[in-house]
Amino acid sequence: MSAAIPMGAARVGRWTRLLGGLALGLATVFFLGPVLFMIVGSLKPDELVLREAGSWRAFWPTEGSLQNYRDVFERVNFGRFLFNSLFITGAVVAVGLVVNSMAGYAFARMRWTGRNALFAFVLALLILPFEAIAVPLFYMMIEFGWRDSYQVQIVPFLANAFSIYLFYTFFLGLPRELEEAAEIDGAGPWRTFFTLIVPNAKPAFATVAILTFLVTWGSYLWPLMVTSGETYRPLPVAIANFKTLPPLQWGDIMAFGVMMVLPILLVFLLFQRWFVRGVASTGMKN
């Protein structure tokens, strides 16, 4: 992001700068403290996590070891939960990108009967949060016999009105010349879309991918309702359940937490620019 230099930087006084620094410091403590607390807790013997939580030792592993991580693998099938989360999230993101980008393109750049009415339908669904349909969908999925499966966590979330809308606004801004060129080459709408539009819409794809990823990866309410055994249980439900699985060992729980957030944290740190740009662009669409 280019650094805009708004308020006359020269006039910033020493006190203002000091206050700003202080505020930044406090904010850093506020946002990083819990993260650090979790990581340190995961390295401590279980009984010390709570006992030392009230002192500076909460942030310093006095008797650090990786025992808690070993315990997690011994007590539950962590690999399975991780795989489930990766698989479900991967499927929702990947298929969702294809399905929603096609729809966004059809609405933005193609003419067909029923387009306007159907687009109004999509816009209407935009304001319907998932929670408003969770209960009837739960009932419907049970009737489908989909309870406790992968598809129950994937298929209902593929089509997404918000993703379609983001793609739609992006495609609107693409130059007409792209398609005109393709038409000269004799390409049909499908080839035009996949060979020309898609490669030129990477920012939109990245935005939708990241937002879908965040939502799906953190999803708790739905898998709580529709999964029962460990077979299809994703990480958020797994950690809530791990917390109630006797014996109660906070070190193990923190280790579970670290391992659960590590993959996404790595992805975030590697592609931070895209995360930030993706999130930022959601606010720009108004």
Next chain:
Amino acid sequence: MSGRKCSVFHWSRRPDRRLPDVSWFFHDEITAVSVHRTAAEKGLSGADPSPNLRDVSSLKAPSTLRTAALGLVLSILLLATAVFFAACGPAQRGVVDEEGRSVVEVWFHSGQAPERDTIRDQVARFNQMQDEIRIRLTLIPEGSYNAQVQSAALSGDLPDLLEFDGPFLYNYVWQGHLIPIGNLLPEILKRDLLPSIIEQGTYRGQLYSVGTFDSGLALYANRARLSAVGARIPKGIADAWTVDELDDILARLAEDSPGGAAIDLKLNYEGEWYCYAFSPILVSAGADLIDRSDFQRAGGTLDSDEAVAAMTRLQRWFADGWVDPNLDDAAFIDRRVALSWSGHWDYHRYAEHLGEDLLILPLPDFGEGSRTGQGSWNWGITRYAHDPRAAMKFLEFLLQPEEVLAMANANGAVPATFSAIQQSPLYRERGPLHLFVDQLEHSAVPRPATPAYPLITSLFEQAFQDIRHGADVRTVLQRMARQIDQDIEDNQGYQ
């Protein structure tokens, strides 16, 4: 779910290979954006289209095409997988495995670690010792067990052999999920079972379920701390502490305790615990959860003066700060408190930490004698079982004295058969846990045998929390009674 034949287990070994490659989103973004920008800046203002065309053609690099195609292929693969999973739904549940053995699906609650290990071990041994039946085990989280059963039942996903917490039986029978097992269970086994097990498993004259263990609920106490405050130590159920006596002891213990807490009520638990552990208080006080003469009304019983008085006394323990929040489930073994209101499952852990100091006392007498909970997880055969006899074979195996003892040793529960109790050094006459057997024979209260029970327990948990947090006891109980009565009325009396 275990009910399906299709397994994805082989994928979990190499999940990375199935993941969509997303890296292609993150390359070349600068070119893409710049095209976007130039185009946007030029708008439709009749500029010469050729430069744009040149931009476009430069973007048609084969590598981009290939990655896009790859992404598409992966997406289609994933979609196909989803369809594939849809295709092998519960309709094709396994009846016979590859070796031609009859498959019995079994659900078990994921309780204490040794319990889980024991059932896994029992399943493995059973599968190995004969070659006609194969047991497939699924562990279900305890916190939402009933919810899982309910939704599984609706989609026809219930296993053949279902473990469930005793008092849910009546609801499951009412809904038509279970079959009577009286004729399947050998008479000799039936006679060996504790009467409390038969009582819990019987609804409207038919036996539907049996357990391999029953439960014990008591006050675990720290002997040294009790003598430090000069508390009388009861010898058995008959001379249990009265609630006045307990109040007095708690006050003295609290004074003696550095943190000010005196008792652990297992506030870290969720779900069934509250109704199981604390509804006996109501009975001991001369009230109850519901009028048991016909199970049609809670009003007048649950919100009676006796019930309000008993729960108000409990509320005072919270108000006075005598109850440890037990966030780490270690209040008793860390010796923060001298008393722990808990079940048989804590015995081994407590014995290990307190040794000779550990005492097991009956729950206090709220007026009509000490009362305690009973009933525990037990087994029923579902209507969906394709081979009920095979399911019963496994149940018979679990009821062998050695197996009953194996589980009882793992979770500290009261063995459900007399033959096992006699072989148990813990539970037989003069054993350290004989009090639990005694209680089951004399002072235990079964939870109400009504299909409304799942609602009752869910409401009671909430009522308990409300009382814990200082709500007016009478209001809370009246509201709960009203909700129960309305539910019974909505369901036409659960006839």
Next chain:
Amino acid sequence: MKAAAGLRGRNRHGWLMAGPALAGLLLFIAVPFLMAVGLSLTNLRLGSPLPLEWVGFQQYERIFGDPAFRRALVNNAVFALVVVPVQTALALGLALLLNRPLAGRVWFRTFFFMPVVFPMALVAVVWQLILAPGAAGPLNALLGLATFGLWEPLDFLNHSGAALPSIMLMSIWQGAGFQMVILLAGLQGIPSTYYEAAAIDGAGRWQQFLHVTLPGLRNTLIFVVLVTTILAFRLFDQVDILTRGGPNNATTTVMFEGVTSAFRRQQVARAAAITVVFFVIVLAITLVQRRLLREEREIS
């Protein structure tokens, strides 16, 4: 003739391209929503062998007669009224702090944004320890330190006055970074010439903030506020994991009541009615936001 054929061809492609998504939206969003409206007028209970009956508005009468549900509405509203301004102000403050030349800007942005990638279930579990009761609880210890020992340790999540604020705190922790990034982008969209012009007119920093920054961020702010308000009404995960609506319904929410009814008590019809009420609330919030946006267009 040729043109008509081409149109038909285009028609086909348009439908095919939009088809999969439209089918999904119809089947998994529109139909369930209509089902919710229908189910809310019945007495449906999961697993009940009794026949299904139409009961009219009985479920609605019951939920509005239920103090827990009314409390849930109040809690959601309070949550929104506190979290929306506090979180937005915090996010705006952070965005302003970062929207200037600063060593390690990217680092700070990373720190503040990091909680956004934490699943709420994990946030709840970690914060349960942070909010632990007694002097050993980190937050209690911190407050004790800050007040030189005057602070009485609280059992935050079991204290009827502190439970909801605790849930707010962890929600702000998780959500502020998201808003900050959006606002940061908004700030960078304000042309620096506006500030220069204001400075020439002799406007101080505060006046620049009031007359340049805030108007420039208007739409972004409305968007952020709308999203956070709706999020406030969707509140569920933290409550389910930490307090189960307690103490004394101090943290129960509309969604928590709905899920408890449907999933834990099998009362699907009642839950459907709660769902419909939830939707009406969200719709109202959205309409208010539309109105605000339109007013601005009329002004400009």
